[in-house]
Each structure stands twice: as structure tokens, then as C-alpha cells.
Amino acid sequence: MTAAQIRQQFLDFFVSKGHHIVPSAPIVLKNDPTLMFTNAGMNQFKDIFLGNKQPQWTRVADTQKCLRVSGKHNDLEEVGIDTYHHTMFEMLGNWSFGDYFKEEAIAWSWELLTEVYKLPKDRLYVTVFEGSEAENLPMDAEAFDFWKRHIAEDRILLGNKKDNFWEMGETGPCGPCTEIHVDCRTDAERAAVPGKELVNNDHPQVIEIWNNVFMQFNRMKDRSLVPLPAQHVDTGMGFERLVRVIQGKQSNYDTDVFTPLIRATEQLCGKKYGQTEKTDIAFRVIADHIRAISFTIADGQLPANTGAGYEIRKILRRGVRYYNSFLDVTQPLLHELVPVLAEEFKNVFPELHQQTDFVKRIIFEEETSFLRTLDSGLGRLEGILADSKDKTLAGAVAFELFDTYGFPFDLTRLIASEKGFTVDEAGFKSELQKQKERSRAATKLDMGDWSVLDEQPSGVFVGYTELATDAKVLKYRQITAKGKDQYQIVLDKTPFYAESGGQVGDTGTLYFGDEAIAVTDTKKENDLIVHFTDHLPAHPEAAVKAEVDALKRRDIARHHSATHLLHAALRQVLGTHVAQKGSLVNAEYLRFDFSHFAKVTDEELASIEAIVNEKIRENIPVIIREMPRDEAMKLGAMALFGEKYGDTVRVVTIDPQYSLELCGGTHVGHTGELGLFKFLSEGAVAAGVRRVEAVTGAKAEAYVNEQIAQLKEIKAAIKNPKEPAKAVETLVAEKSALEKQLAALELKQVQQAAASLPQQAETVNGVQFIGAVVDASSADAVRLYANVLKDLLTAPFAAVLCANVGGKAQVTVLLSDDLVKDKGLNAQKIIKEQVAGLIKGGGGGQPSMANAGGQDVSQFPTVIEKVKSIL
Known part of the structure; x- marks a missing residue:
């Protein structure tokens, strides 16, 4: 049975049990401040479990893309080392929202595994929660009794809180769980050691494949447990492990989920899987990591230096390190696997197949860049080892190589050992821990528990048609982010738009009678609309009038409608490959990121701008309708990759033949309200992604007026010529010619002055x-003295030249090559360690010539004597 058939059988089975199949949520989370990525199947249903949202169906099933690389659920370091941990994985799940509970969940999981998939019953074990005295939680006797209907009692094992009480994080929905484990060992191995002794003991052949979580509680900040409004079933079955068991393999990587990627990697690197442990780990790392990288980029998260983008870059670089270090591949490899992966999943997660070329290009550019960084890191390590006077590499240096150049500790230790060095592992771990603590401190978000005034499920957004409304507070809480206290307020209805789809959240005021509370931001947290304030009202239970800043909202709406006009014009001028890759819409300007692999020329920008302004002048009505998603897709509406759309969507149309997009943002009534559209800038964001910024309305008018005013100033400064552009070109050319003349004169002057310096030499x-103080107009002039002097002196020689340049100290140290090679002297070290501190500055350079700049010119005699003393 193939992996595709196994997946389909799971979904078909639960359809037969009355479940609705829902699509996977994006792997990148946008509205949950507690998570970067979808790390479990339940993430998209979190608000249903909390009672904040009513479910559309009480029974659903799905296969969910998940990623675990940070936080509590972090499997990254195990990936590739063992045969069953993954970064990106599929979680097959069936869900009950206040419908069936333990009895049905247990019975159906047993029926599917033993009657549909035909797994041998004598290889299965189950675990149930044994209870916790510390938290006054009883044993899950219900689950135990239900299991006795299906499996022998000696195969029902009691599990502790760590293994059999599921919690998503420090706070949130949780409950006892019952797991199903399978013993994949040989008959002889099973006879020697009973499987029950190996359950939950990290045995590679006795593994968990299914977890039935019974959501009963909400974990509060003080660690107390509060019963949820309704009981739910949250089940998860690791697809990759299930396929392994059904196909009778000893490793997840031996199944047809991964073998196409491994075979493709073999062809690319010329090595075979199954030869050595080191190369096998590399093959597994690559097969796993390309999935995480590709699906996350397809869902809209590009590699970056911070946040979720940093986690993706870290995974990508780990893959590069492994093929570079252990498969001896020096050219980009990962990007070549994207088409293989896209083809495999085109009927499951089609978003990757639809963006194959784009994802491939992004990964190629990232690989190319990091391979250069790896070369630099190797050079850095070789230099450090060559300069070291003892045979121990400091932990701080090993951490620098890890943090800056991506060198894993094991690779640093391997290279060092080849040179006869040991590495301070304890020091490395200490530096790594410090970094983790800094990272946690920078991103720490401390959330208090909600104070609930009304149990109504969720607030209603009325802001498409109203900018002010009467409301009441449902709940509120205090949060602390980066040391600053704020408050979140949830209303039963609100005109405030919550940040989404690139549009910033509304600001405005909440009026509690005579007390006015400023709303500084509005965001979505899962499906809640939360209003951020700097303090709470004296009487939060009082009636409230919620009023949006109307002028700011109007400017935001102009810029949001402009992005739709812009997107269509970009596709018209540059090609239909253009797709939105990010946006920011606020009251001041719009920013739009899009897929394109070349700089947008000035002529293309002019054409795009002209098209947008033509559509503005046509004063086209902006028509907004809600309709079924399938109907919108048939009309040709554009959807954004990485967005989660419901069955009913909002379609924004600006001339059906020009712009038709799914969008939840706020818009103008007619395009004429935009007034004018002007570009501010165009540039690169990442490989294959360009960014433009633009303004509309009064902002565009102000920008144009500012440009005209600057042009008038320039024309006045150059005596108002008829053709100012040509006049400026002439001035630039004249300036360049004068600079060349000045440089020639300065060179001649320095040559004459330097010619007398050898007469001052002492042995x-x-x-x-x-050692001399010279007359120089710049740091470059001091270096010029040194270069001239180098040709006048006979080796071995050393010189230190000092100059007062506009009250600032400039020092150059020059050494002949034989002093560097034979005597071990280093001008860069002398500058950094002996000179820079004296003149209260800093510097650097090469072993034979280095430079420093500083504040204290009075120290020149001391500097000269210090360098002389080194000789």
C-alpha cells in the first residue's frame, strides 16, 4: 500500500463516521502570539476548544502540515540522527467539538488500525493517564474501561503526566490522552524482551503512532486547571510513522514518503544511501529539511535573520552543512529537490506545486550565499588554529563559528582534532545558553489570565459599515511585552479592524461614560479581536462606545485599494508570474512585496504608475461581495498563498477584467478617492522578491510638492538653467575632473615628503x-605615505606613521613581508592590541599593513615608542 493510499484511507474512514474533511491550515501562524508555526493539528481549532468560536461542523478530519523546530516541541537536533523524528511532518487527525468523546474515539482508532490497516493486534499497546496527586487529577478510568473492550488488560499501560497528559504550551487547552504504540521488532526480539517494557522508552522500534487527546481543561497562568465549556476530542497520528509500520519498514526514511527524495539526492551527489552512518545521517537530514523549507516558503515565510524566517534559514543551513561536510558537495543541491517534492504532494498540498520555480529560486540563492559563508568560516577557523599558542580552542570561538558561520560544534571539533586541538565544549555550551536566554528575554511575552465578564463566544466585527458602535466588554487581561505593561480588551462587537492581510490595526477610543481609553492597536489572536490599551477603565463592566479614528482609517483604505490596483498593473507590465509575497498597508504609505527575478526598470515603474493612475481617473466602483470560496475561485479571484480561507470569502472587484481578489481589508467606494498614486522606491527584499513603496491621496500630493520644492532649490543653486539635468551632469563631471587633479597633486606631494623619511630611519x-608624524589630509593619504615608503625601504623594515586629520588621530603601521612570515609580527594585531587603545579608537587591516583612527592626537610619541619597543 502506498503512502498516498494510506492517507486517503484515513480520510475516507472518518468520512464514513460522519466527519467533514477540512484543508490543512498554513504551516506559518499569523494570529497566534504564542506560536511561530503550526506545531500540532489542533492549532487551527484552538479557539473552538477555548469556547471563543462556534464550530461549523462538530466532526472534522484532516491532514495537517506541522513544523517543530523551536520552543517546547523542538525535534531539530534528533532529525537525521534517528529514523523517526522530523521537522516538518503530517498529522492525521479526527476531531470532535462537543460531540463524541472517549468511547467513540477509542473504538474508531482501534477499528481503523486493526480492521482497515490490518495491523497485528499482538503488536499493539495502549497507554492511559495514571493520574497526578500533585495536581489532584485522577486516573483516566473511563479510557481504561473503554480500552478493555478491545485489547487485553495486560496491554493497557499506565502513563505519567509527561507522556499521557497533553498540553499545547504553558497555558491553553489540555487534557488526559491515550496513546497507541506498535512493536516493530522481530519475533525473536519480542520473545526476548516484552514490548510493554519498551513503551515510551525511546526504543527506535517500539513507537507511538496515535494519540487520542481528551480536551477537558484550560491551563491557566497560575497552573490551575479550569474545565472547558465543552469536551472535545483531539487526535493526532503521525503519518510518516504510520506509513513505516504499514509498509513494514525499519525507518520512516525507507518508506515512499522519503525514498524519492533520497534517490534524487543520490543522483545529485554520486553517493549511495546505506553505506556509512555519517552519510546516511546526511541523506536523512536533507530529505527531511527540504520538506520543511519548501512548504514553509510556499506558505509565505521567506528565510530571514529574525523570527520565523530565522528558524527556516537555520534549517536550510543545517541541510547545506550536512551535504557540504559529509557528502562532499560544494555546489547548491537542495533546490534541485523541490520539483521532486512538489510532484509528490501536488494532490495533497498543491500550493508548493503551484510555486515550484519561485521556491526553487529562493532556496538556490540561500544555498549559494551560505556556501560562501561556510568557506569564510573555514578560513577563519584555519587562521585561529594557526595563530593559537596552545592546543585548546576556546568555547567562545567555537560559538562564534556556530553563530556567525553556521559551523555545528561537531564539525568544529572534527577540524580542530585533525590539527591536534581540543575544543572547550563546556565554554561553547555556556555561550549557547547565554544566547538562548538573550533570545527569550527579547521575545518574552507574559500574558495574564482573562478576566471574563460575559461568556459570549466571540466579538463581532462591524467595521466594514460602521466606524462607531455601542458595545460591552466581554473580557480583559494584562500582558507584558519587552518589559512594558499593556492591556487587551475584547468587546461583544467592534468597528476596529484587527491587523490582518498586511493592513495595520485600527486605533481610536473606547468611551466608558466620561472616561476615554485610547486604543493603540487592534490585533487578532486566533479568532479574537483584541484592543490594546495602556490602561484599563475604572469600570470595565460599564457600557462602552467604540470609535475608530476615521481620518486614519480613510487613509489606510486608500492605500489598501491601491495595492489591488498595483498588483494588477504589476502583472500586466511584468508578467503573470508576479504574485504577492507580503504587504504593509497603513495611513502613511503602502509597501508591496512580489515575486520577480529582476530589478523593475524606471520605464516599467513609469508604465505601472500610469496604469494605476488611469484606473483612479476612471473612478471605478470598488465592489465587495461575500460568496462561497469555490464560486470565487471559478470567477478567477486571486488568493494569497499561506492564508487560511473559510468556505465563505470576501471578494473585492475593481473592474472584473482588471482586479479580482480575495481580501478581508477595508477599501474605498470608488477608485477616484485615491486621487493620485506615486512610487517612492523599488528594491530587493530577498532572492526573487522585489519591494515597492508608494503613496496615494494627500500623501502623494505632499510627496510631489516636496519633490518640486527640492527641484526649485537645486535650480536656484545652479542659477536656474533651462536644462537643469544637463547642468547638474556638467557640474558632476567637473567635480570628478577636479578630484582627479587633486589626487594627482596629493600623490606628488606625498612622494616628495615620503622621499625624506628613509633618512630618519634607525636600526x-x-x-x-x-616613526614619524606626517602631514596628511585624510586617512587615505596616510596609507598613501605607507605605500610610497614601502618602495623606498629595504627589508627588513617597519614604520609607524601618524597624522592629525582635522583633530582626529590616524595611524598606519607598515611591516615588510619577511617580518610577517619569519618573525611572526602582525600589523593588524599591533594596531588592535597596542595602538587603538592609546588613541582612544579602533582599527584593523592586514598582517603587513593596518590602520587605526581615534580621538587622541597627543599620544603620537607614545604610539611610536610602543611599536618601536615591539621590535
């Missing part, structure tokens, strides 16, 4: 030494 320990 120090067999070396010609010159």
Missing part, C-alpha cells in the same frame, strides 16, 4: 625603523 634589532 632596531637589525630592522630599519621609521
Whole structure:
């Protein structure tokens, strides 16, 4: 049975049990401040479990893309080392929202595994929660009794809180769980050691494949447990493990989920899987990591230096390190696997197949860049080892190589050992822990528990048609982010738009009678609309009038409608490959990121701008309708990759033949309200992604007026010529010619002055030494003195040249090559360790010539004597 058939049988089975199949949520989370990525199947249903949202169906099933690389659920370091941990994985799940509970969930999981998939019953074990005295939680006797109907009692094992009480995080929905484990060992191995002794003991062949979580509680900040409004079933079955068991393999990587990627990697690197442990780990790392990287980029998260983008870049670089270090591949490899992966999943997660070329290009550019970084890191390590006077590499240096160049500790230790060095592992771990603590401190978000005034499920957004409304507070809480206290307020209805789809959240005021509370931001947290304030009202239970800043909202709406006009014009001028990759819409300007692999020329920008302004002048009505998603897709509406759309969507139309997009943002009534559209800038964001910024309305008018005013100033400064552009070109050309003349004169002056310096040389320990204060107009002039002097002196020689340049100290140290090679002297070290501190500055350079700049010109005599003493 193939992996595709196994997946389909799961979904078909639960359809037969009355479940509705829902699509996977994006792997990148946008509205949950507690998570970067979807790390479990239940993430998209979190608000249903909390009672904040009513479910559309009480029974659903799905296969969910998940990613675990940070936080509590972090499997990254195990990936590739063992045969069953993954970064990106599929979680097959069936869900009950206040419908069936333990009895049905247990019976159906047993029926599917033993009657549909035909797994041998004598290889299965189950675990149930044993209870916790510390938290006054009883044993899950219900689950135990239900299991006795299906499996022998000696195969029902009691599990502790760690293994059999599921919690998503520090707070949130939770409950006892019952797991199903399968013993994949040989008959002889099973006879020697009973499987029950190996359950939950990290045995590679006795593994958990299914977890039935019974959502009963909400974990509060003080660690107390509060019963949820309704009981739910949250089940998860690791698809990759299930396929392994059904196909009778000893490793997840031996199944047809991964073998196409491994075979493709073999062809690319010329090595075979199954030869050595080191190369096998590399094959597994690559097969796993390309899935995480590709699906996350397809869902809209590009590699970056911070946040979720940093986690993706870290996974990508780990893959590069492994193929570079252990498969001896020096050219980009990962991007070549994207088409293989896209083809495999085109009927499951089609978003990757639809963006194959784009994802491939992004990964290629990232690989290319990091391979250069790896070369630099290797050079850095070789230099450190060559300069070291003892045979121990400091932990701080190993951490620098890890943090800056991506060198794993094991690779640093391997290279060091080849040179006869050991590495301070404890020091490395200490530096790594410090970094983790800094990262946690920078992103720490401390959330208090909600104070609930009304149990109504969720607030209603009325802001498409109203900018002010009467409301009441449902709940509120205090949060602390980066040391600053704020408050969140949830209303039963609100005109405030919550940040979404690139549009910023509304600001405005909440009026509690005579007390006015400023709303500083509005965001979505899962499906809640939360209003951020700096303090709470004296009487939060009082009636409230919620009023949006109307002028700001109007400017935001102009810029949001402009992005739709812009998107269509970009596709018209640049090609239909253009797709939105990010946006920011606020009252001041719009920013739009899109897929395109070349700089947008000035002529193309002019054409795009002209098209947008033509559509503005046509004063086209902006028509907004709600309709079934399938109907919108048939009309040709554009959807954004990485967005989660419901069955009913909002379609924004600006001329059906021009712009038709799914969008939840706020818009103008007619395009004429935009007034004018002007570009501010165009540039690169990442490989294959360009960014433009633009303004509309009064902002565009102000920008144009500012440009005209600057042009008038320039024309006045150059005597108002008829053709100012040509006049400026002439001035630039004249300036360039004068600079060349000045440089030639300066060179001649320096040559004449430097010619007398050898006469001042003294012999120090067999070396010609010159220490002098020279007349120079810049740091470059001081270096010019050194270069001229180098041709006048006979080795061995050393010189230190000082100059007062506009009250600032400039120092250059020059050494002949034989002093560097034979005597171990280093101008860069002398500058950094001996000179820079004296002149209260800093510097650097090469072993034979280095420079420093500083504040204290009075120290020149001391500097000269210090360098002389080194000789």
C-alpha cells in the first residue's frame, strides 16, 4: 500500500463516521502570539476548544502540515540522527467539538488500525493517564474501561503526566490522552524482551503512532486547571510513522514518503544511501529539511535573520552543512529537490506545486550565499588554529563559528582534532545558553489570565459599515511585552479592524461614560479581536462606545485599494508570474512585496504608475461581495498563498477584467478617492522578491510638492538653467575632473615628503625603523605615505606613521613581508592590541599593513615608542 493510499484511507474512514474533511491550515501562524508555526493539528481549532468560536461542523478530519523546530516541541537536533523524528511532518487527525468523546474515539482508532490497516493486534499497546496527586487529577478510568473492550488488560499501560497528559504550551487547552504504540521488532526480539517494557522508552522500534487527546481543561497562568465549556476530542497520528509500520519498514526514511527524495539526492551527489552512518545521517537530514523549507516558503515565510524566517534559514543551513561536510558537495543541491517534492504532494498540498520555480529560486540563492559563508568560516577557523599558542580552542570561538558561520560544534571539533586541538565544549555550551536566554528575554511575552465578564463566544466585527458602535466588554487581561505593561480588551462587537492581510490595526477610543481609553492597536489572536490599551477603565463592566479614528482609517483604505490596483498593473507590465509575497498597508504609505527575478526598470515603474493612475481617473466602483470560496475561485479571484480561507470569502472587484481578489481589508467606494498614486522606491527584499513603496491621496500630493520644492532649490543653486539635468551632469563631471587633479597633486606631494623619511630611519634589532608624524589630509593619504615608503625601504623594515586629520588621530603601521612570515609580527594585531587603545579608537587591516583612527592626537610619541619597543 502506498503512502498516498494510506492517507486517503484515513480520510475516507472518518468520512464514513460522519466527519467533514477540512484543508490543512498554513504551516506559518499569523494570529497566534504564542506560536511561530503550526506545531500540532489542533492549532487551527484552538479557539473552538477555548469556547471563543462556534464550530461549523462538530466532526472534522484532516491532514495537517506541522513544523517543530523551536520552543517546547523542538525535534531539530534528533532529525537525521534517528529514523523517526522530523521537522516538518503530517498529522492525521479526527476531531470532535462537543460531540463524541472517549468511547467513540477509542473504538474508531482501534477499528481503523486493526480492521482497515490490518495491523497485528499482538503488536499493539495502549497507554492511559495514571493520574497526578500533585495536581489532584485522577486516573483516566473511563479510557481504561473503554480500552478493555478491545485489547487485553495486560496491554493497557499506565502513563505519567509527561507522556499521557497533553498540553499545547504553558497555558491553553489540555487534557488526559491515550496513546497507541506498535512493536516493530522481530519475533525473536519480542520473545526476548516484552514490548510493554519498551513503551515510551525511546526504543527506535517500539513507537507511538496515535494519540487520542481528551480536551477537558484550560491551563491557566497560575497552573490551575479550569474545565472547558465543552469536551472535545483531539487526535493526532503521525503519518510518516504510520506509513513505516504499514509498509513494514525499519525507518520512516525507507518508506515512499522519503525514498524519492533520497534517490534524487543520490543522483545529485554520486553517493549511495546505506553505506556509512555519517552519510546516511546526511541523506536523512536533507530529505527531511527540504520538506520543511519548501512548504514553509510556499506558505509565505521567506528565510530571514529574525523570527520565523530565522528558524527556516537555520534549517536550510543545517541541510547545506550536512551535504557540504559529509557528502562532499560544494555546489547548491537542495533546490534541485523541490520539483521532486512538489510532484509528490501536488494532490495533497498543491500550493508548493503551484510555486515550484519561485521556491526553487529562493532556496538556490540561500544555498549559494551560505556556501560562501561556510568557506569564510573555514578560513577563519584555519587562521585561529594557526595563530593559537596552545592546543585548546576556546568555547567562545567555537560559538562564534556556530553563530556567525553556521559551523555545528561537531564539525568544529572534527577540524580542530585533525590539527591536534581540543575544543572547550563546556565554554561553547555556556555561550549557547547565554544566547538562548538573550533570545527569550527579547521575545518574552507574559500574558495574564482573562478576566471574563460575559461568556459570549466571540466579538463581532462591524467595521466594514460602521466606524462607531455601542458595545460591552466581554473580557480583559494584562500582558507584558519587552518589559512594558499593556492591556487587551475584547468587546461583544467592534468597528476596529484587527491587523490582518498586511493592513495595520485600527486605533481610536473606547468611551466608558466620561472616561476615554485610547486604543493603540487592534490585533487578532486566533479568532479574537483584541484592543490594546495602556490602561484599563475604572469600570470595565460599564457600557462602552467604540470609535475608530476615521481620518486614519480613510487613509489606510486608500492605500489598501491601491495595492489591488498595483498588483494588477504589476502583472500586466511584468508578467503573470508576479504574485504577492507580503504587504504593509497603513495611513502613511503602502509597501508591496512580489515575486520577480529582476530589478523593475524606471520605464516599467513609469508604465505601472500610469496604469494605476488611469484606473483612479476612471473612478471605478470598488465592489465587495461575500460568496462561497469555490464560486470565487471559478470567477478567477486571486488568493494569497499561506492564508487560511473559510468556505465563505470576501471578494473585492475593481473592474472584473482588471482586479479580482480575495481580501478581508477595508477599501474605498470608488477608485477616484485615491486621487493620485506615486512610487517612492523599488528594491530587493530577498532572492526573487522585489519591494515597492508608494503613496496615494494627500500623501502623494505632499510627496510631489516636496519633490518640486527640492527641484526649485537645486535650480536656484545652479542659477536656474533651462536644462537643469544637463547642468547638474556638467557640474558632476567637473567635480570628478577636479578630484582627479587633486589626487594627482596629493600623490606628488606625498612622494616628495615620503622621499625624506628613509633618512630618519634607525636600526632596531637589525630592522630599519621609521616613526614619524606626517602631514596628511585624510586617512587615505596616510596609507598613501605607507605605500610610497614601502618602495623606498629595504627589508627588513617597519614604520609607524601618524597624522592629525582635522583633530582626529590616524595611524598606519607598515611591516615588510619577511617580518610577517619569519618573525611572526602582525600589523593588524599591533594596531588592535597596542595602538587603538592609546588613541582612544579602533582599527584593523592586514598582517603587513593596518590602520587605526581615534580621538587622541597627543599620544603620537607614545604610539611610536610602543611599536618601536615591539621590535
